[in-house]
Amino acid sequence: MSKVLVCFFSTGGEDVASGENNELGNTAVMAQLIADKLKEDSHEVTSFRIEPSTPYPDGYDQKLARAMEERSMQERPEFVGEIPDFDDYDTVFIGYPIWCSDLPMIMYTFLEKHVFTGKIVIPFCTHGGSGESGTFQTVQEKAVGSAPGEGLAMLGDLTRKPGGKLQVDHWVEQLAV
Ligand SMILES: Cc1cc2nc3c(=O)[nH]c(=O)nc-3n(C[C@H](O)[C@H](O)[C@H](O)COP(=O)(O)O)c2cc1C
Numbered sequence: 001m002s003k004v005l006v007c008f009f010s011t012g013g014e015d016v017a018s019g020e021n022n023e024l025g026n027t028a029v030m031a032q033l034i035a036d037k038l039k040e041d042s043h044e045v046t047s048f049r050i051e052p053s054t055p056y057p058d059g060y061d062q063k064l065a066r067a068m069e070e071r072s073m074q075e076r077p078e079f080v081g082e083i084p085d086f087d088d089y090d091t092v093f094i095g096y097p098i099w100c101s102d103l104p105m106i107m108y109t110f111l112e113k114h115v116f117t118g119k120i121v122i123p124f125c126t127h128g129g130s131g132e133s134g135t136f137q138t139v140q141e142k143a144v145g146s147a148p149g150e151g152l153a154m155l156g157d158l159t160r161k162p163g164g165k166l167q168v169d170h171w172v173e174q175l176a177v
Pocket of ligand 1: 017025
């Protein structure tokens, strides 16, 4: 069985689409579903949460203002820690919420910091209605040298419903990791 890494960024907080205040973010829930399914299928799985060095505010308006500022300045926000033995993983799942029809800028930091040559990179994301917004292509372009794996985009609140788990399980099965 291959060694699989599931890395993800997720902020949670105020979710405008569902009206909930999520302590655990939607993408974190999706990442957990993916890791659980992979473990069920006997894979060795490591999860890594991309934690920003400067935490984002919980409130949607404040977070949006910061996200837009980072995007317009093309910032590369830093994250805490690093992944031990990154080279050892054959398959890397990369998850994030859609922000302003793009990847959050911290994902550019993450993608530019690692060497993906020879790995299979599989993106996943949660969103409020806009779908993956072309970000799967961006991930494959930034993860230089990786082989593309088919991504999964999911509405944020679906991750917490039975249908979300079914969709993740089905997707992981057909990926044949
Ligand atoms: C700053 C910001 C920008 C967002 N931009 C979009 C967007 O362009 N399209 C969309 O469908 N959802 C957008 N959303 C909604 C999130 O993608 C969605 O709520 C996601 O599930 C949040 O994931 P998280 O709980 O893991 O942080 C945005 C949310 C935030 C906070």
